[in-house]
Amino acid sequence: MGEFELIRHYFAAAPCAQAGDGVALGIGDDCALLALPAGEQLAVSTDTLVAGVHFPAVCEPFLLGQRSLAVAASDLAAMGATPVAFTLALTLPTVHADWLKAYAQGLNLMARQCGLSLVGGDTTHGPLSLTMTVFGRVPAGQALTRSGARPGDLVCVGGELGNAAGALPLVLGEREAAVALAEPLLAHYWSPPPQLALGQALRGKASAALDISDGLLADCGHIATASGVSIVLSLEQLPLGTALQGLLGLEGARQAALTGGDDYVIAFTLPPAHLAGLQAAGWPVHVVGRVEAGSGVSLRDHAGADITPRTRGYQHF
CATH class of the missing domain: 3.90.650.10 (PurM-like C-terminal domain)
Structure with missing residues (x-):
């Protein structure tokens, strides 16, 4: 199975990859297009999970699909952002249909729970790793940051x-x-x-x-x-x-x-x-x-x- 067939079969057709709120253009072009309401800022975060470092090299792909997106979406939560979309860069040592199907199902479940639309990414050959970039929106000036704590809080x-x-x-x-x-x-x-x-x-x-x-x-x-x-x-x-x-x-x-x-x-x-x-x-x-x-x-x-x-x-x- 080639790269583009893999993407179309397991990810582009998933419910979470269909256009959602804030997504003007999803998978299929060189870039996705996100639409933000007036007065809001885009919150962006990237997380990489590597087999044997962030999760066991042998594990249930359905569960891994949930975890890999949840830990990235948590960064949006920490900033007070409303979820919009995410991309997935997937590096695979081999292509196994059953593994990909289960992983995509777990990923889709978490995406739907979080209100995130899959809008693109990349696939390549190599040691198993998963890189998620999540996008959210937050009213201008209202994002939660690490720098505002004051004595007495x-x-x-x-x-x-x-x-x-x-x-x-x-x-x-x-x-x-x-x-x-x-x-x-x-x-x-x-x-x-x-x-x-x-x-x-x-x-x-x-x-x-x-x-x-x-x-x-x-x-x-x-x-x-x-x-x-x-x-x-x-x-x-x-x-x-x-x-x-x-x-x-x-x-x-x-x-x-x-x-x-x-x-x-x-x-x-x-x-x-x-x-x-x-x-x-x-x-x-x-x-x-x-x-x-x-x-x-x-x-x-x-x-x-x-x-x-x-x-x-x-x-x-």
């Missing part, structure tokens, strides 16, 4: 932490667990739901935001650096799921939450006046710390002692 997260890190030994076959513990952790690893609605709800309220991909400590460090502030996290306030604690115990769950990464939950700083309103509206806002004058990130125990670990999170190099 609360540090919050949009849900439980550590579930994907807890799932990793299960994904790699390094350990087993009862179904009740394994299923919710594996679901979070393979299909982390991008918090798109929460990101949009935080526009005009959160002072800074990002999605947690490398671990809470490491990613809060990005906000601290960009904003020129100090972030103090509280060990006792980490939101931990029952499945994670059942698998790893309390201390193991805390370690996974702090440094494990792959959560794809939004971490954000918030002026205290906005907290009650967001929680009353049903948003999963958990306070995990505070912003102070200074620099860097620290972790405190219940007595206020500094217990910041040496390892902060995933390192790409």
